[in-house]
Amino acid sequence: MDVELRGITKRFGSVVANDGVNLTIRGGEVLGLLGENGAGKSTMMNILSGLYSPDEGEILIDGKPVVFQGPGDGIEAGIGMVHQHFMLVPVFTVAENVVLGVEPTGRLGYLDLKRARAQVDEINQLYGLHVPADTLIEDLPVGIQQRVEILKVLFRQADVLILDEPTAVLTPQEVEEFFGIVRSLKEAGKAIVFITHKLHEILEVSDRVSVMRQGRIVGEGDPKTLTEADLAEMMVGRPVSFTVDKTVAEPGRPMLEVSDLVVLRDNDEIAVDHLNMVVKSGEVVGIAGVQGNGQSALVEAITGLARAASGKIVFDGKDITHFSVRQRHSEGMAHIPEDRHKSGMVSSFTIAENMVLNSYYEKPYSKGMAIDWPTVHKTAAKYCVDFDVRTPSVFLPAGNLSGGNQQKMVVARELERQTKLVIASQPTRGLDVGSIEYIHSRLIEARDEGDGVLIVSSELDEIMGLSDRILVMFDGRIVAEFDNTGGKADRNAIGLAMAGATEGAAA
Amino acid sequence: MSDLSSINEQMRSLLARTARGRSEFEDLVVVPVFAVVVALIFGMLVMLATGVDIATIGKSFVALAKGSLGSVNALSETLTAAIPLVLAGLGLGLGFRAGLFNIGAEGQVLLGGTAAVIFGFTFHSLPFAVLMPLSLLAGAIVGGLYAAIAGALKAATGAHEVITTIMLNLISFKLLDYLLRQPYIQKEGRADPISKSVPDAAQLPRLLDWLDPNLRLHAGLFVMLAAVVLVWWILFRSKIGFAFRASGENPHAARYAGMKSGLVIVAAMGTAGALAGLAGASQVLGVLGRASPGFSADIGFDAIAVALLGRSHPLGILFAGILFGGLEAGGRQMQVDAGVSIDLIAIIQALIIVFIAAPLLVRAIFPWGFARKSKGGSEV
Numbered sequence: 075m076d077v078e079l080r081g082i083t084k085r086f087g088s089v090v091a092n093d094g095v096n097l098t099i100r101g102g103e104v105l106g107l108l109g110e111n112g113a114g115k116s117t118m119m120n121i122l123s124g125l126y127s128p129d130e131g132e133i134l135i136d137g138k139p140v141v142f143q144g145p146g147d148g149i150e151a152g153i154g155m156v157h158q159h160f161m162l163v164p165v166f167t168v169a170e171n172v173v174l175g176v177e178p179t180g181r182l183g184y185l186d187l188k189r190a191r192a193q194v195d196e197i198n199q200l201y202g203l204h205v206p207a208d209t210l211i212e213d214l215p216v217g218i219q220q221r222v223e224i225l226k227v228l229f230r231q232a233d234v235l236i237l238d239e240p241t242a243v244l245t246p247q248e249v250e251e252f253f254g255i256v257r258s259l260k261e262a263g264k265a266i267v268f269i270t271h272k273l274h275e276i277l278e279v280s281d282r283v284s285v286m287r288q289g290r291i292v293g294e295g296d297p298k299t300l301t302e303a304d305l306a307e308m309m310v311g312r313p314v315s316f317t318v319d320k321t322v323a324e325p326g327r328p329m330l331e332v333s334d335l336v337v338l339r340d341n342d343e344i345a346v347d348h349l350n351m352v353v354k355s356g357e358v359v360g361i362a363g364v365q366g367n368g369q370s371a372l373v374e375a376i377t378g379l380a381r382a383a384s385g386k387i388v389f390d391g392k393d394i395t396h397f398s399v400r401q402r403h404s405e406g407m408a409h410i411p412e413d414r415h416k417s418g419m420v421s422s423f424t425i426a427e428n429m430v431l432n433s434y435y436e437k438p439y440s441k442g443m444a445i446d447w448p449t450v451h452k453t454a455a456k457y458c459v460d461f462d463v464r465t466p467s468v469f470l471p472a473g474n475l476s477g478g479n480q481q482k483m484v485v486a487r488e489l490e491r492q493t494k495l496v497i498a499s500q501p502t503r504g505l506d507v508g509s510i511e512y513i514h515s516r517l518i519e520a521r522d523e524g525d526g527v528l529i530v531s532s533e534l535d536e537i538m539g540l541s542d543r544i545l546v547m548f549d550g551r552i553v554a555e556f557d558n559t560g561g562k563a564d565r566n567a568i569g570l571a572m573a574g575a576t577e578g579a580a581a
Numbered sequence: 582m583s584d585l586s587s588i589n590e591q592m593r594s595l596l597a598r599t600a601r602g603r604s605e606f607e608d609l610v611v612v613p614v615f616a617v618v619v620a621l622i623f624g625m626l627v628m629l630a631t632g633v634d635i636a637t638i639g640k641s642f643v644a645l646a647k648g649s650l651g652s653v654n655a656l657s658e659t660l661t662a663a664i665p666l667v668l669a670g671l672g673l674g675l676g677f678r679a680g681l682f683n684i685g686a687e688g689q690v691l692l693g694g695t696a697a698v699i700f701g702f703t704f705h706s707l708p709f710a711v712l713m714p715l716s717l718l719a720g721a722i723v724g725g726l727y728a729a730i731a732g733a734l735k736a737a738t739g740a741h742e743v744i745t746t747i748m749l750n751l752i753s754f755k756l757l758d759y760l761l762r763q764p765y766i767q768k769e770g771r772a773d774p775i776s777k778s779v780p781d782a783a784q785l786p787r788l789l790d791w792l793d794p795n796l797r798l799h800a801g802l803f804v805m806l807a808a809v810v811l812v813w814w815i816l817f818r819s820k821i822g823f824a825f826r827a828s829g830e831n832p833h834a835a836r837y838a839g840m841k842s843g844l845v846i847v848a849a850m851g852t853a854g855a856l857a858g859l860a861g862a863s864q865v866l867g868v869l870g871r872a873s874p875g876f877s878a879d880i881g882f883d884a885i886a887v888a889l890l891g892r893s894h895p896l897g898i899l900f901a902g903i904l905f906g907g908l909e910a911g912g913r914q915m916q917v918d919a920g921v922s923i924d925l926i927a928i929i930q931a932l933i934i935v936f937i938a939a940p941l942l943v944r945a946i947f948p949w950g951f952a953r954k955s956k957g958g959s960e961v
Contacts, residue, residue, distance in 0.1 A: 078711065223895035379836065400839030409837070417837040420830045435820050444818050455595035459588055468595045 106280030124148030154227025329526030360541030421473030481500030648914020663906030685746025687881025688753030693724030693858020732850030739754030743744015
């Protein structure tokens, strides 16, 4: 099945999200769709799946124009979308989730789960998805949950699959398996639209690539003849550097010493298990590891959000194990949280309010019992200029900013103060190349000014690019340590240690 | 820094205020106004359905307008009814901003009012300039402490404030009955539960008695206006208000930012209760002159509606409170002139809240009142 978009334009108020977009999708082909956040990729795919209707332009399926009235029409026409955020019922089994809404029923209208399971297994076999049909969703890892989403659209007989940033939630190994599935779907004649802002993934799996910027298609080409640099330049509109420019670290005194730290989860399971580590001033330490191995609990314990069950945390020579979040903040600890929407910002607050979210009570923002708003506003404007937060005004709600600008706002708030230690958790998750480049350079700048920097990231590329020293966390412990001066740490060995291989000894 | 003047230019533009969003205006003004209109129309339909003839319906709406706005007396009654509604509504709105759904204003009004009466007659020998303000303060303190119980329970054990405040309301009803029968409090020579009277020196003076001794508007009006300004200052200018709002909008972010959630909850509940207690105190010191069972007359519950209609904004609450005061004053006139039950006013008030709570419904009824939204746009 071939789909063609012709001259699609979509406006939201005064914002033009899609501006005369032309795009062809062919059966048996993977189309890579690349663009920064806010470039209009998602809008276009929502038009294609029938969720939005375009203001101008038309959609043709196999040469015939079609008009979608609602989200049901897209899937009816064979266009299925796999969203970045899964839409699954955690307490239902895989089969139940797959048939939800189109349940096969018996004569009297009872639910025929047996038939559902058989159909699910059939699709499983056909595309090599290997999803256990009777397992509850909540018991499955994220990578498998994503396959359930794919199963769902295949079950609804989709011939065009739109995959919206599918790899954002996967580990490197899962990404490889996922690409295998994409290839087998392609061989079965499906048309795939693969949306991402990771350049190497586009080059690896797609047959054709289209790049979007500011609502337009700004470039198209054959991945075989394009390099990552070409794609990035098309995407951002200027040459982008991939390697983080940095000099050799000059580690000084220990800034953070964690000894024998134990942190428990809410259900009293051990999240961090007698962990020891040191971050010195003037160095970047990266913690690599597959998500869910205790990194979040470690960061929460260091920043004061979680209680240490036992052990000791020393910050620049001072025992801060029992300090509150605010005390640690006042001592000069900066914290870029892993989920900016959940905890890093208040979306309905203005950018100015968010800029002082955790320092509003300090000089110079505090004036007796009141907040000195004029000072806050002026400082926020300065931070926005310094950190390239692109917004027309500091009085706009932070929720109006694009993801990259929101994160730059958070980073500005944390780094513009006098700091000694920076804890950055997933500092660039979900961001575009331009913002990543910028935030990385700011973190290195903090290091060069003598801060200790601790980076926790599930992106191994990010860890490798930024860190002077790499620690691998597995099952609540640091299982391996690598020197990464000049980026020479052994990527394979790190990968093995992340997977829990025991011989990853200290290097 | 290559070009300092261009940076200054950038900063200036960042500091330029942007126009308030159309959607914000719709949410704060258009939806409430339409909700009131629709509720009045529905009230009319309810009267039709219960067999009231058109002429009487017309007469009753004229009476509603006349009784709320039509004379000096009507205006005085509207404002008198609005004072406790606005005061308690401000407290509830402040709680909503902090993410606390406090249902307990009724109990806080009762106990605050009772405390003001007791303080008033206990220290009856004090001069007016001392006794009146202190009696008000006593009401605010007791109301605040009573609400803080629910706050402390939530902070310490996670007990939900909706449940605890409802229970505290029930306790306050019985507690009041008990207190009013205590010899120290009960009026001499009375067998029914009724308190001693508030001495003159504790009373909020009438403002318009030079015009007509029957005009009940009292100095609580100034307390109300001062409270509007104070709550606005707390919410939008003070440090604690910043923590209230952050906790209400995103408790995770508030925790991340080092705000102490327990402290915020207790402080917000305490402030809310103090305002409700002040509402009770101004009612007994300004209008009733004593405490009796159920003297709060559902002020604490109506104030929930006022806070919702006012969108938890001090100015919105002021206008919503005056509107509800007008409905109450006009409703009494309606009963007298047209013989329509005052219950109809309760129905209209309830309908206003239904439409406020369902803005999509209002949008569907009055599509021309709102900017056209692209399907699936970012706002709902």
